[in-house]
Amino acid sequence: MKYLTLLARLLIGGLFIYASIHKIFDPVDFAASIRNYNILPASWSNMTAVILPWIELGVGSFLVIGFETKPSALITTVMLGIFLVALVYVYYIGLDIDCGCFSSSASSAGRVGLYHLVRDTLLFVVSLFILVMDGGDFSFSRSAVLAPQPSKVP
């Protein structure tokens, strides 16, 4: 089981890091993607586009290196859950927009489809799996990180 959770962590962590890079380098484009969803008020789109990718990068890195894995998995699960709701909404009303998932492209090509819904659902389940099943293997132990280091004074 511990290898399975490690694999899940690497998958979700890696994907979050990968997804964040484009968005960090091109927040303008990502803000456009957010506006296309028509869910958040347009005026909030810039602030969300500036902050969200850094949280993605942070929790993605934490999952990969095994630091604060449970709280990070909680954040990825909540984020994927919110994203899933947004995708279902967009799919339901038939909005013809790019999902803005990885390349943050807001172009008119690439309608959100069943593929995106299935993919996000799977990722959500994997993330939930980490949150529930992670036993702290292959991780920095919180106590080890926070405990005072033994003094090396002779």
Next chain:
Amino acid sequence: MKKLTQLLARAIIIALTFTAIGVFANVAADDPLPWVYVPPKEIALDGAQIALIDENEAVRFLDDPGTVFVDSPDFKDYAISHVKGAVCLPPDGVEQRFPTVEPLIPIESRIILYCHGPECDMAEKVAAFLSQMGYGKLLIMNSGFPAWKKAKYPVESATENGAAYENYNDDSIFEKKVAASGFASADSYLKFKTSRGVGPAKFVVTEDSATRKNITTNLGGISNFPRHI
């Protein structure tokens, strides 16, 4: 319970930490993004300035006979739902398509174009084309059709429009529809449709068909129309 609270607290601390990093990264960037997005008021297309409006401004022109809404995504979406009375003119093949819809958009009319959302560029492409064709009163409903629908402003599907939109390009289909309706003529069929408020207010007509002439006599919503009649 205590564990759960701790987990939540740690997650919040992590989220806040990276929020702070994001804020700092933006402040420190060479070209920081404004915190609050303000939609642009106009765009420049081929030298022409085209004003961008939202759905609340656009709806004021809905019943204005001098205004035509142009739906710029594709026929499939248009058939499902569009702004009530809008004509369909997607950017793909716009040159070929234009002569068919030209009778519906008199040169002096105010044209409100829209597509899927703020970043969808199809309305801009069609606006650029219409600008080249000499149209001067162009507006883009930048918030797009989803915002219009969300505001619950009037929409119609191609079927509510009297018949499938594209069917009006085909006499035989239209005539079959008239025959199936039980009305004696296309004229009375369209009068009925128009009186019910679901009439084909602004759809495609061509000049060489008696049926089309009948249709255009029922087009109460469009002034300066009959250039081809």
